[in-house]
Amino acid sequence: MAQKMLSRRSFLKAAGLSGAGAILASCARTATPTPELKPTQATDKVTVAPTVPPTAAPKAPDEIRVMLGQFAGATVTEQVSYIEGLICERLNIKFKKAIVPGDVRIEKRNVMMAGGELDYAFGAGLPDYYDLISRGQLLDLTDLLPAKAPNYWPYVDDTMKKYIAYKGRVYGLIGPAVPLKFGEPPRADKPSTWVRTAMRKDWLEKLGLQPPKNIDEFFDVAKAFYDQDPGGVGKDNIIPIVACNGFVWNNLDFAFGAYGVQYNTWYLDEADQTVKSYDVHPGMKDALAWLQKAYAANLIDKDFITQKEPQMLDKIKNGYVGVFSSHYYPQWIGGGAIFHEMEQLQLIKEGSLKEGDKFTPDTDNPPTYWTYLEPPTGPNGDSGYPGSMGYSGVWPGCIPRNAKNVDAVLKLWDFLATEEGYLLLNYGVKDKDYVMTEDKGPQPGPAVGDKDFATYRQEIGCSQVPQGWNGFGSTYPGFAQKYEWATSAYSTERAATKYGVPAGKFGTVLIYDMALQWARPKYVNFTGNQGLSAPSAGQLSARLAATRDEYCAKIVTGAFALDKFDEFVARWQADGGDTLVNEYTEAYKAKLSE
Amino acid sequence: MKMTRGERIFSVFNIIFMCVLNFIMLAPMLYVLTLSIMPEHIISQHNHELLLPIPKYITLESYRYIFAGNSQLIHAYSVTAFLVIVGTAINIVFTMLMAYPLSKTDLKGRTAVMLYVFITMLIGGGLIPTYLVVKATGLIDSLWALIIPNLISPWYMIIMRNFFAALPQELLEAAMMDGAGEFTILWRIVVPLSIPVIATMSLFYGVGYWNNFFGVLIYINSPSKWTLQPFLRQVLIEASPRLLQESGALQEMLKAPPPMEQVKMATIMAATVPILVIYPFVQKYFVKGVMIGSVKG
Incomplete structure (x- = not known):
């Protein structure tokens, strides 16, 4: 009996302690090395390009850990596209992708950055980008870029620095959002719109x-x-x-x-x-x-x-x-x-x-x-x-301070800033996926067959490295006007002639025309465009917006007389509007003084 | 027994009130069901205010679409089913293994362990520390990251412990006298007597897995491991039927999918109905299990 009791007590103790241990399982376990990433599923489209020789053959690929947001209209998957495969092969790199719904990407990014899980991140607009810098989370690229990305560095001109430099230091890279006119490069001093x-x-x-x-x-x-x-x-x-x-x-x-x-x-x-x-x-x-x-x-x-x-x-x-x-x-x-x-x-x-x-x-x-x-x-x-200014609509790409594979990211950036990189990213392999012409830029190659060139390029993952994201691709304005827009302009002109419709009045051309003509610099949100942040914005903005929405809705629907607008102005100013005006103005002056 | 006039009046009002209440509860579900099986132009003609389907227009096209061969929805279903079945079973086993010893008043250190468990209910680790722990254990992008860190819910464990403690001790002692060990007692005596609490806790754990959303977003990096909820949310927010088909199935996408509104509603039904169906089967245990947990200190 005593033996039975002893055994019973031992069991109870062991079971109780094992349960307690289980509750803390994640805390108590010793660290184990992160399991190696399963190879990404390659599509049957991935082939080794005969014209693109590999670099250092026996070395294991450098891994770039990125996070991709799943946005409307784009289905991001773990698959490796043909273009991504070519570029990874060319540079001996591979991507480790974390894919999340687009609207929670900021939360996930912050968690992953804190955990040292990202080699490449993005800023969600300039205020967020500046915030990351001020909290010391981004790597200072000012000295690294000239040394490790010599092809990209010339693009970081004064205009780009105006947006991305923080206290004279460069922490990220951005590209143009929308070109303003066919055949012309985007301009930071002119706005674009989609309305x-x-x-x-x-x-x-x-x-x-x-x-x-x-x-x-x-x-x-x-x-x-x-x-x-x-x-x-x-x-x-x-x-x-x-x-x-x-x-x-x-x-x-x-x-x-x-x-x-x-x-x-x-x-x-x-x-x-x-x-x-x-x-x-x-x-x-x-x-x-x-x-x-x-x-x-x-x-x-x-x-x-x-x-x-x-x-x-x-x-x-x-x-x-x-x-x-x-x-x-x-x-x-x-x-x-x-x-x-x-x-x-x-x-x-x-x-x-x-x-x-x-x-x-x-x-x-x-x-x-x-x-x-x-x-x-x-x-x-x-x-x-x-609208938005030429550079402001794009999220700056940046490297977290605790990134492991900085060189691999810079290697990719630099490669895509070369003519070879640009053409490979956007058109694939020369004489297979495209042929280069003197007057019309890249035209469909033999692999395109009867397909529409744009559809074919979309299918093979052009402009997206890694697949599902044009974060790297859109960063480089260097060759776009030379090839991409020339091609589009040619296609549109051809279509316009065919259907007897004046060019510039429908489809893509219309967007560019509008971008040039209908957006007004004075209507571009100044605070967002300049990356200005106000300390009280988080606390006050929602309340002020609710007051504004209520007054405006009631005035338009006739529930309030128009004179109520003056009451709204007084209330807006008293409820914190004046505070925001002062804070944004101070932020602007501080930026000017930099 | 004959009801008085007042009781009859009360009953009539009571029934009317309950009918109205039922209708309020059912109306959103009916609305979603209707939108999922009616053609878009009919919905559009009724300005999205169609509560009941018009029989002659009923179409199941959207359901055929979301359950098509390589449907992502079916994949999300299978991932969720794995979590619900495997995760819940493991949760229950571990919860029982901790609750049973702690239900014994003569266990040494029982108070200290209970205090320790109680503290975890008051103070959480926080998102970043928890993420770092899960990362350090190599569980990022693994479905086990959704199971192991939540192996035992302290709250459910305490409910189960209270249930075990309320079992007649004489039964357990009699089994011991007959030579049964603790495992035998637990398995042969305690578990059969604890079906209500086990069923209830299973339901709680299972629903938790079914509805798991935030954990998936944080710990899972591959869409192929998304459970139903993130997938459903993505379909609704992105408003794209393309998400329902595997990437690359361009030809499938070009076959004019059903209108997105129909597809979205069908997806909501598909994600909601299975877990609703489970409730009636565990209802008889559910009430008892919850009551015991709630009234015993």
Whole structure:
């Protein structure tokens, strides 16, 4: 019995302690070496390029640990693309990828950086980038780049330094977001935009109206749409101007732009060198007055404050909407994805297309029912949309201070800054994937076969190293204008000639045209563009935005009289707006003094 | 027994109230189901306000799409199923192994161990230290990183310990007198008597794995190891049916997938229904197990 009791006690002790141990399992275990990464799954497309000889054969590849965000429209996988395989082979490197949903990439990045798990990271905009630097998390590249990336270093010119240098030191690399015109390099002193306004072409024609040029004509045309219902959709359904999510979805930017302001945007007052917000600018009151008048006349969607994007797009597809102004997303492809969806739905309603049948939109021509407008001008001649400057829209790439394989990252950066690297990244292997021509740049090679060149390049992973991310590829402005844009310009010109459509009025060309013509420097968010941060922004911004949204919504919908705007301004200033103005201005002055 | 007039009135109102409450609970589910099986143009015509399906328009195209051959959804299902089945089983075994000894009042050091367990309920390690520990143990990008660091939930362990402590000691002593060892007692006597608490804890652990989201984002680096929740969220946020098919299946993608709204709703149904179905089967244990855990100190 005593023996039994002893055994029982031993069991209980052992079990209890093992349980306690298990609770701390992760703490108590001795460190074990990180298991070697499983080889990434290579696609059957990966082959060794005969024209690209390997460098040091027996040496194990240098590993670059990167994190990739899974964003809309891009399916990032662990697979190694053909292009990635070629470049890894050429440089004797390999990627260890961590793939996360795009909208949580910052949290994951911070955790991985803290754990020393990244060799290459990104800053989510300039304020975040400066924040990482000020916390000492990034490697100072000022001395490393000239020594280890001599091909890249010349690109770090004064313009780029303006954005990425912190107290005179370089910690990251950035590239241009959008070229401003075909065949020309991007410029840091000119803004670009994705916002555009479209109006029902068939309605205008039916009513014998011309596209409006100014904000008053714009009102008159919208009112004619409502009064005369050219689409025959009925008074209950017709929506002359559609919008969603209140004011932040760019749907009403045309009206703000006409009155010299933009919603939720900071600017520099040149007169007193103070950083201010358009939200409390006198022009904002004028813009709200126009919107209030339009809303009262049933010209603006009654649901614009509460409805979400799907509901708004449904109304467009059903043919109820006269004016749609938006950022790029719903109008992404060629003449506009949503407009093509509308065409598809109209065909289904007419019975000439069955539900589920494949519909191939004509992306070479302007959309059937829509025409794009110049942004309407206001009483003082103002017009245009917000945008971003040539360099500000790109996240700086950087190397964490605790990165292990700095040389491998710099080797890759440097290689991609060479002509050989650029062509390999963007076109593949010469005389196989592309052939070089004197006048038209790179043209399809024998491997492309009957496929469209752009589709083929997308399939083999061009411009993305590692696969699924153009972080490295987009960093280099060096050769883009020489090859890429020349090729695009040629293709577009060819398409324009074929279809008899003026070049520059649809598809990709339109985006560049808009970028050049319709974005206004004064509407580029000054704080973001300059990388200014205010210590109180985190605490105050959300509250100030909520106050602004409430007042503006109530003024436009008529719940508040226009005079309430003055009350809003006073409240905004008292609730912390003035604090932010002071802090941003101080940050700007400090930056100037650097 | 005949009800009084007041009781009858109360019953009528009670039933009406419960029906309304039920409808409120079921309406979102019905809405999602309807959107998942109705063609887009019908939904669109009703301005997204269709609560019940119109039978003649019902289509299962979106379900066919998400469960197609190389569907990522099925892959996410299998990863989640592994975690729910294997993870829960391991959790239960380890929780029992710790709870059983600690239910013995004569165990030396019992108070100290309990205090130690209790402290972990009050003070967590924090995200970065925990990440560093998981990294140091080589578990990053391994599904075991979602199981081992959470092997025993202190709270569930205490509930189970209380349940074990409430079992009649005479039964255990009788077994001991008959020559049973501790393992035999645990396996042959305690476990059969503890089905309610084991079922309840299994449900808690299982639902925890089914809904695991943050842990996957932090510790898992490969989308091929994503569980259902991150995958579902990605489908909903990215609004892209492409995510449902393996990368590279370009030809599949070009076959005009069903409208995204339908696909999203079908994905929600597919991710929600399986775990809902489990509840009725463990309900009879569930109530008892929770009650015991909650009223015993």
